Amino acid sequence: MNNVIEEKQNVVVKFAGDSGDGMQLVGTQFTNNTAAVGHDLGTFPDFPAEIRAPQGTLPGVSGFQIHFGSTSVYTPGDSCDVLVAMNAAALKSNLQNVQKGGILILNTSGFDTRNLKLSGYETNPLNEGELTGYLVYKIDITKLTREALLDVEMGVRDKDRSKNMFVLGFIYWLYNRKPENTIQFIEQKFKSKPEVKEANIKALKAGYNYGDITEAFSSRFKVKPAKMAPGTYRGITGNPALALGLIAAAQKSGLQLFYGTYPITPASDVLHELARHKNFGIKTFQAEDEIAAVCSAVGAAFGGNLGVTGTSGPGLALKAEAMGLAVMLELPLVILNVQRAGPSTGLPTKTEQSDLLQAYYGRNGECPMPIIASSTPSSCFDAAFQAVKIAIEHMTPVIVLSDGYIANGAEPWKFPKSADLGEINTKKVTSKENEEKFMPYLRDENLVRQWAVPGTEGFEHRIGGLEKDDITGNVSYDPDNHQKMVKIREAKIEKIADFIPEQNVDSGKEKGKVLVLGWGSTFGAIKSAVVDLLSEGYEVAHAHVTYIKPFPKNLGKLMSQFDKVLIPEINNGQLVRLIRDRYLIDAVPYNKIKGTPITKLELKEKILEVYSEIG
C-alpha cells in the first residue's frame, strides 16, 4: 500500500527491552545504517551493571537511544519521539521520557501477567487509558517472529532470540531505510551458523514487510541527510577512539605502546580494542590489579616505551601512589580514566564527572599532573594523542578524563589522515658526547629532563621515589632543595600552558552576558542549549575546556568578558571550585548527580535563570 511519507528534521528513537533482548545490537545496527545514509547522530546506550539482570524487572531494562537528523546533532536527545518497548518494564522505565504525541511500539507478548507483575503494573497499560496522547502500535513481536521462522529448524527459545531483528526491520521500514548493511552484518557474524543466520535475516525482513503490508501504519518518516562538512566519515565511540589515539601517538613518536591495565567498567573496551591490534606491535598486559597495572606502565616507561594505563574512578584511587612515583621520576606516562558514578563502587554503568578533583589533587604530597578532558566520542582520539604528546615532550604523567557517556556513545567522525597528525619528539639521549657524569635531573628551558633508558651506554643512573637533589638526582633530605624541587615540578607543569591552544569560544561571541563553561561529556547539552538561546537573541556563549591542568593562558581573560559564568557539571561542583580558586570569580554551579546526562531543556532553564539575575 502507499503510505504517506512525512519529512522530519530530527528524530530520537529509543530501543528498550530486557538485557537479554539484544537491544544494544539493534541500536548499533541502526546507528551504522543511520550514519551510512548521511545523518548527523548521537547515541546513548544505557544498560544495567548486571550481565543478566532479573528478566522482566525494571533494573533489568537495557536501552539504546539514538538521535539523528538533517541538522547538527550534539546530544542523544532529551526525550524520545519513538520508544520501542519489548516488555512492560521497558515501557514503565522509559515512558516519562517520551514526548506527548510520540510513537510507542509495544511488544504485546511482553505485557503478560508475569511481566506486568514484575514491572509493578497493577493493570495492563495496553488496555487502560494510560497511553492516551501517544500514538500506540501494539505488535505481537514474539508471535510474528515465530510465525516468520516457522520453517526454520530451531527451538522456540532460539527463534525468540531473533525478535530484535524483527523490531529492527520494522524501524528500517518506518524510517524508509534499506536494511542491506544489517543483512551483511548477519551474514558475516553467523557465517558458521547457517540456521541462526537464516533466522535473523528472515526476522529482519519479516519486520520490514510487516510495516509495508499492515494498513495500521499510515505514515512513514523521512529524514534528509545532514549538511555536514565535506569529507570522509566513520562512526566512532569513545573507548575505541582513545585506543586509536594511543596507537597513532605511538607511531608518531616511534615508541612501542605498552598498555597495562585491569578490567573495569566502563574502561575495559580500551583494552579490548588495543588487544585486537597486536600487529601494530602493541603490548597489552592484563595485570593482577590496578596497582600492578600502573606500575607495569611505569616500568615500561622507564624502559623507554610509551607506558599507558587505563581505568575508572575506583581504579584511579588505587593507582594514586604509583602516579606520584611517576611525578617524582619525571617519566612519561598516560593514565586514562573513563569516569563512572561514585563514590566507591557507585553506579558502575552510569555516567558522572566526579573524578576531576581526584585527578587534580588525589595523591599524597604536592603532586601536579596535566589533565586533558575529552568531550565527545571522537574527541577522545585527540585527547589521547595530545596526552601522549605532552607526556613525552614534557616528561610527565598525564591524565585523560573521559566518562561512560562518551565511552559508549557514538557519533560520525571526520577522521584525520595520519600524515596530518602532529609530530611527537622524545627527550631520549642516545650517545655520550663527553666523559662527564650523566645528570638525570638537569633540565632544558622548559624544565624538562632527559630520558636515558637502560641499554644506553654511559648513562647508567638510579632514580626513585625519594626526593632528589636538583640536577644530580641523588637522594636529598636538604630542606631548601625540597622546596625548590616542589616548585620546579609545579612550574614544569604550568609551563605546558605555552604549548597548548588558547581557550576558544565554541558558540557565541567572546563577550556577552552569560558564558556557559563546561568540560567533558556535557558538551552536547551545553552546545544545543546555547545554540538555541543564541537563535532566540540572548547574549550567551559556550566555551568548553579541554586542558584543565594547566588551564589555557587566556581563560581568565575570556571569562572576564562576561557578566556571569555558569558551570554545569554531572557532579557536586568540581570544575567550579577550581575556577573560583584560580580566578577568584563568582562562577555559578549547576549540578546534576543522577547518573544521567544533563538535558538541553533543563540547562536552558538554568541559563535563563542566571541571565535574568543580571538585569
Added chain:
Amino acid sequence: MKIKAPVKRPAKPSSGQGQENGGLTSKNFVSGQEVRWCPGCGDYSILKQMQTVLPQIGVDKKDIVFISGIGCSSRFPYYLDTYGMHSIHGRAPAIASGLKATRPELSVWIVTGDGDGLSIGGNHMAHALRRNFDVNIMLFNNEIYGLTKGQYSPTSKMDTITKSTPLGSLDHPFNPAAFAMGADGTFIARSMDRDPKHLQAMLKRSHEHKGTSFLEIYQNCNIFNDGAFFDFSEKDRKMHNALFVEHGNPMVFGMENELGVRLDGTKPEVVKLSDGYALDDLWIHDEYDAIKSNILIRMESLNTTDQDVPRPFGVLFSAQRSNYEVLLEQQIDFAIGQKGKGDLDALIAGNETWVIE
C-alpha cells in the same frame, strides 16, 4: 632401597667463573653513593657479593637494571652503578614486569625484603612467579621490619615480641620458598649473607635460570633481630643445622658429614651414617622433582620425629617453563604474520566509511 641419581643436570653456566665483562671488575659496579645501612648489617655482604658476581655474568653494565621497592633492602639499587629504580612499597615485581615485557633483552633484578615482597607486595610476587618473566628476585629475609624500626614481619616466628606485638605475634609465618612453590615459581633457592661463596654461586644460578628466579637470602638485622639465623650461619652451629643441597648429590650434613637425610616414603628423616647407612641410601637431591622439592622446602613443618631436621640451602627447585615476555613477542609476530604490519590510516578509517560531498 637404592635411590638412583637422576640423569638431568643443571644447565651449564653461560659464562665461566672469572670471565670478565669487557675488563670490568667489581669496582666498576660501585655507584659512589654513600652506603647508608647500619654498621654491621647483612646487606653489606649481599651488596659485595653482587658486585663481585656482576662482572662475571657476561652482561654489559648498560643492560643491567635493578628495581626495588621500599625497606632497608630496597636501597640496594642506589649503590650499584647500573640502571636502577627505587620504587614504591611492594611494587617492584609489577614495575619489573612492565620493563621486562617491553625490553626482554635486559637483565632485570628485583630487590625486595620479607615485608616488601611478602606482605604489601605479596600479590605481585605471586603473579610475577606464575608469569615466569626471565627476571631475578632477591628477597632479603631478616624476619623483621627494619626501616620502620622493629615491628614483626610476615616471616617472623609466632610469638615474636616486638614493639607492635608486646605480647607476641599471633600470625603463622610464611615460608618464602613454599610461597614461591605455591605460586608455581620455576627457580627457588636459598642462601645467606654470611656465606659469601654460596651466595655468589646462588646469584649466578639465579642469573642463568631462564625464568623468574626466586632467591631467598637470610640476612641478619643486627639492630632489631640480631642472630635470627645464627643457627645456620655461625661456624659452631652451621654444620649441624644447615643442609647445603646440590643436584645429584646425597643430602649429608654435620661437623664431619656424619649425618644424612633420607626419605621414608614421603617423610624425611635424619639418619646417622654410622648407623649403617650408605650415601646411596640417602635422599639424592633432584632439583627438577617438584614433589620432592615440595617436601624439601617444607621439611621442617613436615617433620614428625623428635629429631631436628636441618634447613636446606641451595637450589631447592628448578623447572623450565615459557617466559611471558617471549610469548608476548611471539603473539605480536603471529599477528603481524596474519594481518601484516599495521597500517595506521586503514586502522583509523575502520571498516565502514562514507563520504559527504
